[in-house]
Each structure stands twice: as C-alpha cells, then as structure tokens.
Amino acid sequence: MIYYIFSIIFLLSIAPLLLGFIKSIQMLLFYKKMVSIFQPYRNFAKLLKKEVVISQESSSITKIAPFLVLSPLVLIVFFLPPIFGNAFYVSFMDAFTITGLIALSTFFLMLLGLDSGNSFGGMGSSREAFISALVEPAMILNMFSISMMAGDLDIAKAGVNLSSHFPVEHMSSFIFAGLSFFILLLTETGRIPVDNPQTHLELTMIHEAMILDISGFYLLLIEMAASVKFVIFASLFASLFMPIGLELSPIFALLVFIAKLFIIAIAVALIETNMAKLRLFKVPNLLGVAIVFAFLSLITFYVLEA
C-alpha cells in the first residue's frame, strides 16, 4: 500500500520535470542556452501567486471546468500499472475507461475554450474535437489489443502480466501496438507533429487557443493537467511497451522506471526537433496510420496469433 501511494505521488511530482527535460533537450539541440529542467515548477509557483482575471462574458463553467479538466487525469493516475513488483494496484481501468476519462477531460477543456466567447477559443475547441474524435478509435483498439496480448482486460493487471511473462510469440502485434501508441502519445500530449505547445501562432495553435483567456490559478490547473497527461501516456508506454524491471528490488525498479520515462522524453524531444509541424488537414493521415497499426495489431493477434 505504501508503494502504491508513493508511486502516485512520485508520478504527479515528476510530471513537470519531464516537460522541463524535453524543453531543455530541445534547447540543447537548437544550440541555445539550456533552460533549467526545474523551470515548470517555477512557472507553477509564479502562477499560484498571480491574480485570477475572468472575462465578463464567461459563465460559471470557467470556474468549474479547470478542476474537471484535471480531476479525470488524476483519477487515471490511481489506476495505472504499478511501478514496483508485488505492489498494490487497483484493477479497475480497461480500454474503454481510460479512453472515456481522457475524453471527459478533453470535453471540459473544449467547454472552457468555448465559454469565454472569443473566436480563438472556439477555433481551438473545434480543432481539439476534430483530433480527439480520431484519437479515440485508435486508443480503444490499441489498449484492447495490448490487454488481449497480456491476457487480461484490465490495464494495470496487463502491465503486471506483460512484465511477468512477455508474449514473445505475439511479437509482431506487440510492435504494431507500440508504434500506434507512440503516435497517440505525440498526438494526445500536443507535441510537435500535431500541435506546438510553445507558440501562440493563431494558424496552428490548438491547446493554447483554448486556454488563452485563463489566468492565475486556473491556468495553473490546466498546465498541471497537460503535464499529468504527458506522464500518464509516458508511464503507460513504459509499463506496457517496455515491460522490464518490475521484478527488481524497489529502488532499482524505480530507477529503471525513471530511466524509461526519460528515454521516452528524449525520443519525443528528438522527434520535435527533427520534424516540421503537420498542417491541420494532414493530421488525419498521421492518425490514420495509428488506426491502421492498431487494427493491424488486433487482427494479427486474432487471425495469425502472431
């Protein structure tokens, strides 16, 4: 039980660090002076002190929505696969639950964008709806396929099963699911081929457009939600698609897990520096590839059992 609580606190607290790490790797690759990897924490502390300004046109949704954006994501963190072997974990979340909870969070983010009544908010919300509609089928197929391979519909149990005996005979469907999930990771966390988290360019912004009007504590909540979303996806990728190190002693298991998270962060940073952002109407092509791979993983598993 103590490991369970520790791992939740650990995941929530390492979340901003990962984003800071990605940022500083990017700065290094651009030959710029590196930002400290603790910069997101400083931003959060700064936002906490700032005053909250709410637009006159906005309704009570603006006051409620930031909490409802963050809370489904925090809920997911409780049901993630365990970091330590033999640790307590909650068997609750299957492919549909996780997709639904992420969709709930996205729904309130879209409401928040629409609520302030400025044109950017509506634009950002419509783009987000467009992308999340394409993400969901791939996500469900993907999670379903990996849990079939692990032999249990529950995701936390699937992580444990994969680590205890890796399905070598299902290697090819495992690869397809992994490729598809990595595309989903980039898409859902708003990284570069789909969305650029650093700019406020009106032609391309998606996530930033929805939160233009938010300030102070509410902005802090939204930013925290973005970082928690990244850590959820990174930790799912680490537990389900790199299933090693769970059987080690707790300290080593934790170290291996942190190493896996940082490897994912480095991969994301490398992709961000080496790729151009896709045009909005090219994004369905990328997600189409994700859907094809997810579906392929499922049919390879069922028909060929490979």
Place this chain on the structure above:
Amino acid sequence: MIDFFIGMFLATLISALFTTRLYRLLFWYSMNSLALAFLALYIGQDINDNPLIISGMVTLIFKAIGIPYFLKKLSLKHQINRSIPPNISVHYAIILIPGILVFTFYLAQPLSQMMSEHANYVAISISSLFLALILMMQHKSIAPKIIGFLTIENSLFLLATTATGGMPMIVELGIFFDLLMAIVIINLLFLKNEETA
C-alpha cells in the same frame, strides 16, 4: 525474434504506403530491406544455413544500402519530381489496407493447415505482396512504381525464406543479378521519361 523482424517488415511497408515524398519512400524501402536482411541472417544462423547467411549479407549490402543510394543518385541526375502524392487518397487507404490484410490473412488459412510451423509468416508475406502491388497502383510517376516492384521482390524473398527455409542460393543470386540489370534498365527508363516530359 523472427516475429520482431517480420513485424518491422510489414510496419515499414505500411509506412511506405502513406508517404508522399520520394526520398522518404526510398528510406522506408531501405528499412524494409534491412528488416528482411536481419531476418535472413537470423534464420540462417538459427538453422545453420550458410547460403541463407550469404543471401542475407547480399540483401543488406545491395538492397538496404546500394539500391536506395543508386536510385537517389539517379533521381538527382534526372531531376525526378520528388513530390509523389498517391492516387488513392489516404482516407480510402485507411480502409483499404486493413481490408487487404484481413482478406489475405484469411486467404492463407488453408495454407496454415498444410504447414506445421511458420504458417502466419506465409500469410504476412502474401499480404505484403498485395501491399506492394497497392504501392505500384497508387502512384502515377515511374520512380515509386519501381520501388513497388522492388518491394514485391522483397516480399517474395520473405515468402521463400520463411516458407521453405531458404531457396537455393543460385536462384537467389540469379534474382539479385536480375535486379541489378533492372536498375540499369531503369536508368534508361528515367532518361526516356525525361525526354518525353
């Protein structure tokens, strides 16, 4: 491990189907051949078959490095148009490709009863044959069609390697020399294409 390389083979082929740039297509073809070469080397080492190891090495040198490099040089020399938008739009391809895969997987079901092992590899190589045909079909210009032709050869090699444990090396080498001849002829084809365009 064989499953891993076969998975990579199919994954790179599907990525090649969605590309719209010639050099990216060459890169995916090279990755496809690389997966195939490692597969041949791995199986060759596994069943201790020297000819298969030699074919794997030849695949690695010629198909993964030589042919993409040579085609890139050729397309630079003849200034081939590098933008190759596929004829079949991506939205249809998303439905078409899984459809083909399901179809070929079920097509190969009777085969799997005949063979005791490696039945699903046969299914995957037949489906990659079909996907390579799609690659040839969906482009109008000559360069991607050539890549499609080369990919068909790759999937035939995969079929031969996995279904029979390697064909005789003399056949394999014959096919390699055929391919090299084809590349020389393709040079002429590019030249012709340039004259008519």
